[in-house]
Amino acid sequence: MGLPVDTIIEGDCLEALKKLPDRSVDLVFADPPYNLQLGGDLLRPDNSKVDAVDDHWDQFESFEAYDAFTRAWLKECRRVLKDDGAIWVIGSYHNIFRVGVAVQDLGFWILNDIVWRKSNPMPNFKGTRFTNAHETLIWASKSRGGRRYTFNYDAMKMANDELQMRSDWTLPLCTGDERLKDGSGAKAHPTQKPEALLHRVILASTKPGDVILDPFFGTGTTGAVARRLGRKFVGIEREAEYAALARKRIAQVTPATADEMAVTGSKRAEPRVPFGTILEAGLLRPGDVLYCPKGRNAARVRADGSLVVGEVSGSIHKVGALVQSAPACNGWTYWHFKSDKGLAPIDVLRAKVRSQLPA
Amino acid sequence: MGLPVDTIIEGDCLEALKKLPDRSVDLVFADPPYNLQLGGDLLRPDNSKVDAVDDHWDQFESFEAYDAFTRAWLKECRRVLKDDGAIWVIGSYHNIFRVGVAVQDLGFWILNDIVWRKSNPMPNFKGTRFTNAHETLIWASKSRGGRRYTFNYDAMKMANDELQMRSDWTLPLCTGDERLKDGSGAKAHPTQKPEALLHRVILASTKPGDVILDPFFGTGTTGAVARRLGRKFVGIEREAEYAALARKRIAQVTPATADEMAVTGSKRAEPRVPFGTILEAGLLRPGDVLYCPKGRNAARVRADGSLVVGEVSGSIHKVGALVQSAPACNGWTYWHFKSDKGLAPIDVLRAKVRSQLPA
């Protein structure tokens, strides 16, 4: 059987993969189940319920079962890849370590791990952990030192304001009109990926006309972006509903002219510098004293970047407002530290930290 | 043998770990060998040679050998951890996936993976990949649903300008004066971590006085920051040179006072004030009426601190939940009393009582 290009194969991922010919695709992009292992319901502070990913396809009996599944589909993907091909897999801390080990053990050669920093992640509602604000992608060639993989270095550099593209990408979640809805207006797929992410992946690691295989096609983000960028795709999807939506979606895509392929700009976030960073950088130490411009009011710095005056504590802004009985206060310009040249605003420390951050 | 606190144990990591007592440390921070599999020398565009990590301690024969080593030291660390303890491990894509799987397989429970975004990474000189601009840390508790790990949520939030701290941390590499040099002015250790990174780790996940074990102590960044923040450490280091440098470095650190170590505390830790106390203090009287924020629902206060609405009575929380048909409710913020300035939440009365409690 030849390779069924620009087609969605409906059915089990493994069985479908086994029917594809050896060395026939240029790139694999895979967004497998994450095996989340969630507990009970999670309520927001306003008591609304978080719409959890509790679909049957994300349930595995054990790590062993997940590993076996992972190795099986990865092995087939490797067989189907051309010798100069490469693979991308996306995941979270729940599964990505297991995926990474399988990738290495099967003989792939990791080129980068990429961090997708979400500009608008869901917060940690209960205050129990750090906000889980990123996902991880692994990019690997078929083998170490084999035939050369594709990397469009200059296109990536161009897309990043002429600086080398880094391993951390800041992109928003898939929301708004881009997010596919079902008949009732609810999201059609629980984990639809943003097209911007696929845009960067495909632009970085394929050439026009290349064939991209996505064994967990879902609602077809890979196919839609591939088509828009003048690449071909092969999708595998078990759920008929998702496949139908994907077909409709891809049919609406107009392939871009060479012209239009230029850049989706990378939103560069303001380098906000929290006051706590000043302490981490060692520019101030816990216990140091800050003064108001005239040196009258004094406050003590704590290790977490809060200030203390008498009984009250809070951020540099809050405490600054408080000691002045003002409605608000810019702590960066109000508070001063003692330097060898007398009192200086802590804003100069922020400037020092900023000068070490990427633009 | 007891736990040798604020000490560097010179010797093999595994042998030393085996001598430490069960359930004796609060936190493990580990920066193990990354098992970098470098090819030949790497040259910069100007033909200067990149100073690679090619130390013998970073060489392993195979993935299997690295896995066996990883599991061995992780297993000992888990034994040595208290039941409410936690572990941090830092690595790059070369090893972090293998570490992560070992962590999961040994029964640790991953809490977050944290991305350290380097603000000043080494560029990719060959233009063959994305600039490798981050490393990954895994934070895991000793077991799933075991005794509660330490997370100073409020301190982290304060250190991040009152926004939840996210899983991506932007920090510069260890350079300048902080970077230890050997006699000839070359860097003393190839992978010295920045103190800012340890500052955040330790502030987030330990309490003052806690003991932090670092089985790959190197030049003692963990020890130096632990000492500065009023924590204790146990370091294990095989290379006598590194250990000597670490000792000298740590001796120069001035520990923070208890005062200086204090950070923003959590509300959960504040003393409980039963609602009845508000009545006992005369701040409200039996028969007074409380209102929901918009003034629509009203409830009558009884002498024992219960509320009555129509036929039902109960705690401020229960009745609050009931009148809203909500699964839960914080009565302190939901119910309001009539003051001369309009409706005010009864939480201000609790604050009044708390401020009069003995320290």
Added chain:
DNA sequence: CCCAGGCTTGAATCCCGAT
């Protein structure tokens, strides 16, 4: 038509001490 303010939502391993 625009703007301000409110509502909704996103791959989430999401409370904790007292009894």
Added chain:
DNA sequence: CATCGGGATTCAAGCCTGG
């Protein structure tokens, strides 16, 4: 160890509604 119940907990975007 399970249960009970007090009461703590959210950020950025996009969409909608009302003025």
